[in-house]
Amino acid sequence: xxxxxxSKREHCMKCESVAMLNYVMVKPGCxxxxxxxxxxxGAFVARxxxxxxxxxxxxxxxxxxMRKKRSDSGxxxxxxxxxxxxxxxxGYRQAKDLVADSEEVDHLEEILDRTE
Amino acid sequence: xxxxxxRRVLLGITGILLAVLAYLMLGSLxxxxxxxxxxxxxxxxxxxxxxxxxxxxxxxxxxxxALLLGQGATLFGxxxxxxxxxxxxxxxxxxxxxxxxxxxxxxxSRNYLDEEFCDFILAxxxxxxxxxxxxxxxxxxxxxxWMSNTATTAIMxxxxxxxxxxxxxxxxxxxxxxxGIPFAANIGGIATxxxxxxxxxxxxxxxxxxxxxxxxxxxxxxxxxxxxxxLITFGLTxxxxxxxxxxxxxxxxxxxxxxxxxxxxxxxxxxxxxxxTDALHHIPSAVVALVPMLVFSVAGLFSKExxxxxxxxxxxxxxxxxxxxxxxxxxxLADTIVQYAVPSGFPKFGVIAxxxxxxxxxxTFMSNTAAATIVLPIAVSLSGQSPMMMMITVAICTSYGMxxxxxxxxxxxxYGSEMIQSKDMFRLGALVSIVAVIVTVAWQALLFLVFxxxxxxx
Ligand SMILES: [Zn+2]
Numbered sequence: 001x002x003x004x005x006x007s008k009r010e011h012c013m014k015c016e017s018v019a020m021l022n023y024v025m026v027k028p029g030c031x032x033x034x035x036x037x038x039x040x041x042g043a044f045v046a047r048x049x050x051x052x053x054x055x056x057x058x059x060x061x062x063x064x065x066m067r068k069k070r071s072d073s074g075x076x077x078x079x080x081x082x083x084x085x086x087x088x089x090x091g092y093r094q095a096k097d098l099v100a101d102s103e104e105v106d107h108l109e110e111i112l113d114r115t116e
Numbered sequence: 117x118x119x120x121x122x123r124r125v126l127l128g129i130t131g132i133l134l135a136v137l138a139y140l141m142l143g144s145l146x147x148x149x150x151x152x153x154x155x156x157x158x159x160x161x162x163x164x165x166x167x168x169x170x171x172x173x174x175x176x177x178x179x180x181x182a183l184l185l186g187q188g189a190t191l192f193g194x195x196x197x198x199x200x201x202x203x204x205x206x207x208x209x210x211x212x213x214x215x216x217x218x219x220x221x222x223x224x225s226r227n228y229l230d231e232e233f234c235d236f237i238l239a240x241x242x243x244x245x246x247x248x249x250x251x252x253x254x255x256x257x258x259x260x261x262w263m264s265n266t267a268t269t270a271i272m273x274x275x276x277x278x279x280x281x282x283x284x285x286x287x288x289x290x291x292x293x294x295x296g297i298p299f300a301a302n303i304g305g306i307a308t309x310x311x312x313x314x315x316x317x318x319x320x321x322x323x324x325x326x327x328x329x330x331x332x333x334x335x336x337x338x339x340x341x342x343x344x345x346x347l348i349t350f351g352l353t354x355x356x357x358x359x360x361x362x363x364x365x366x367x368x369x370x371x372x373x374x375x376x377x378x379x380x381x382x383x384x385x386x387x388x389x390x391x392x393t394d395a396l397h398h399i400p401s402a403v404v405a406l407v408p409m410l411v412f413s414v415a416g417l418f419s420k421e422x423x424x425x426x427x428x429x430x431x432x433x434x435x436x437x438x439x440x441x442x443x444x445x446x447x448x449l450a451d452t453i454v455q456y457a458v459p460s461g462f463p464k465f466g467v468i469a470x471x472x473x474x475x476x477x478x479x480t481f482m483s484n485t486a487a488a489t490i491v492l493p494i495a496v497s498l499s500g501q502s503p504m505m506m507m508i509t510v511a512i513c514t515s516y517g518m519x520x521x522x523x524x525x526x527x528x529x530x531y532g533s534e535m536i537q538s539k540d541m542f543r544l545g546a547l548v549s550i551v552a553v554i555v556t557v558a559w560q561a562l563l564f565l566v567f568x569x570x571x572x573x574x
Contacts, residue, residue: 026373059532060277066270068225070218070427071525072313073170073483077266078521078528085532 007098012038012045020045058088124167131161145452147194148185152447155180156490159440163486170483171429174436178202181443201446205438209402210309210320211431216405217310218426220384221263223412226422227380228372230259230271235368238275243365245289250350252276252293253300257346260304261311262384264427269301269526273533279366280535288357289364294535295544296353298526299518300346303552306512307342309334309401313434314479314488318511320438321496322503324445329504331391331401337508341559345552352551356544376417383411430485437489441496450497458498468506469557471495472513476549479517484524488514509560516552519545 011018017040025033032050037043054061062084071077135158142150155177162173182199189196205211224230234255241251252272260268276293283290305312309319309331315338319329390397390404412418444450458467471491479487488511499506517523519542521531531541 059534060274062532063270063274063277063529066529067230067267067274068222068425069266069270070264070430071266072430072433072485073166074520074522074524074528075166076169077525078532081528081532 005094005098007095009099010036010045012041012043014038014043015041017041054088058085061088127165127167131158131165131167134158134161146448147192148189148197148447149449149452151184151189151192151194152181152443152449155184156440156444156449160490163490164482166483169429170486171433171436173486174433174440174489176436177443178206178436178439181439185443185447197446201442202439205320205324205442206432206435208320208435208438209323209400210316210438211435212402213319213405214310214313214316214431214434215426216387216402216408217262218431219409219412219418219422220387221267222422222426223380223408223417224263224384225267227376227417228374229377229380230263230267231275231370232372232374234259234271234275235370235372238366238368241366243363245359245361245364246354248364248366249289249292249296249354253296253346253350253353256297256300257304257307257342260301261307261342265301265305265312266525266529268304269298269529272297272301273530275368276366277533277535279364280533283361283364287359287361289359289361290535291540292353292357292359294530294533295357295541296350298524298530299349299353299545299548301526302515302518302524303342303346303349306345306515307335307339310405311338312515313430313485314492314511314514316434317437317441317485317488317492318507320434321441321492322507324438324442325496325503327503328400329508330394332393332395334508335392337560337563338512341512341556344559345555348551348555349548352547353544356547357540376415379411379415379417383408433485437485440489441493444493445497450494453494454498457494464499465557465561467498468509468560469553471498471506471510472553472557475510476513476516476553479514480519480523480545480549481517484514484517487517505560505564509557512556512560513553516549516556519549 009018010020012020015038017038019039021037021039023035023037025035032053034048034050036045036047038045052061052065059081062081065084066077071080135154138157139150139154142153145153158180159173159177162168162176163170168176182202184192185194185197185202186199187196237251237255241248256268256272259271273294276297280290280293306315309315309329315334319334322329387404387407390399390407391401394401394404409418475487475491478491491514492507492510495506495510496503515524518527521527521538521541523545527541527545530536531538
């Protein structure tokens with residue numbers, strides 16, 4: 001797989017720290033939100049709104065997605081499951097590779113703007 | 117699946133060539149039947165290879181029927197058939213019935229009532245491994261009677277997986293649990309008309325011929341059978357994967373954001389009650405099927421967003437399958453196949469047994485709905501004046517194709533957990549398939565001998 005896109009480690013705009021704390025908020029009927037706080041100085045860093053969530057066990061996350069699905073093909077279901085898991089690990093590896101390659105950008109919003 | 121890989125292009129060309137070849141080789145048949153045979157062969161080929169999604173193949177076959185047997189038929193020297201013949205099946209009453217079932221299932225899962233039910237029973241199973249296995253298979257089968265087999269398996273595998281991973285790798289109990297769940301989901305679908313799409317194909321084809329099988333009738337044929345086959349499957353699983361583990365329990369302490377329990381359960385039980393009592397009130401099951409959608413919409417539990425997330429692809433697949441069935445019947449191709457395939461004087465019971473084994477075999481290698489769509493139109497033409505027994509039996513046996521990881525979505529999901537090997541699935545799955553077909557054919561024969569007029573309201 002070729003490397004495309006950009007990637008960076010989130011850091012605190014106040015103290016430059018890359019140590020973060022995530023507060024995950026689940027409200028029935030709303031999208032789940034993650035509030036990110038600097039673990040060093042306690043400043044608010046960012047908010048993410050989740051559409052999907054994958055845990056350290058991607059196959060279980062895939063099962064969560066399939067909970068609301070119907071499928072009529074064993075072969076297609078098998079492929080989709082494998083693809084889901086592979087993409088998670090592959091994406092994780094790529095994100096780390098890209099961080100190593102890219103020059104530092106000041107603010108995460110800058111790379112988000114570029115990719116939109 | 118995505119992209120124009122060389123494999124897909126080559127397979128696509130092969131499929132078209134096979135269809136053309138079939139047309140050229142069947143010169144002795146009337147033109148309409150030659151066209152229909154070509155479309156049929158292309159459809160079967162695409163369903164086996166899955167180079168395009170199976171619902172797209174279903175729509176393609178309806179499109180080709182409407183095009184080539186419609187105005188296009190004149191080019192082949194045949195009288196055109198009306199396009200409505202191939203599009204009306206998309207609004208067959210059974211599609212409405214399935215739609216209603218989809219809505220019920222969606223509202224259940226949206227409010228986490230499915231997981232709540234699952235945990236409620238699991239918490240009461242104790243710690244004897246055989247009781248836990250039977251309990252898990254029981255919950256799975258009951259849920260898959262009403263929900264999709266895929267979703268049911270996903271919930272059950274996700275629930276059981278952490279505990280299973282705690283067992284010794286390759287342990288027999290882990291295998292028994294991870295095979296018991298998908299097999300129970302496959303089997304649970306046979307109990308109700310809405311349990312799995314092949315049932316709908318059978319009902320739809322019967323409806324096209326003027327036969328109505330009530331919800332209650334299907335359940336009389338399907339539910340006790342489901343219980344028997346499930347118990348046999350449990351017995352075979354337990355015997356094949358004997359365990360030395362003496363204690364096994366599942367920790368179920370999930371918090372569910374459940375909501376709207378009262379209205380959802382009330383609507384569910386009221387709908388099921390109406391489905392089961394149609395002999396008293398004579399409201400067709402498809403009409404009853406719209407009750408949940410109306411109630412949930414008015415109560416704000418079913419939104420436009422939910423509607424978009426309904427599995428339209430499965431409804432299109434069933435519709436396309438019924439359109440193909442209509443084409444096979446209307447062109448007379450079904451009768452021709454029957455003439456060649458089944459020697460006259462072959463006992464009817466033997467024919468049913470033969471078709472039942474055949475469909476379980478091909479459903480092992482391809483989508484169950486696709487298998488039902490290929491076999492059932494021929495089966496219905498064969499069964500003459502009393503197609504009920506043939507259709508219900510063969511449709512049920514479709515669900516028994518479960519020897520391979522790709523046989524059904526539940527199998528694929530359980531296999532993906534990497535807790536079982538395909539040879540384990542094959543050993544148990546093939547055995548279950550064969551035993552289940554034998555039991556089903558015997559049960560249906562008994563049922564229809566005792567109540568000959570049971571299912572017929574034409
Ligand atoms: Zn900071």
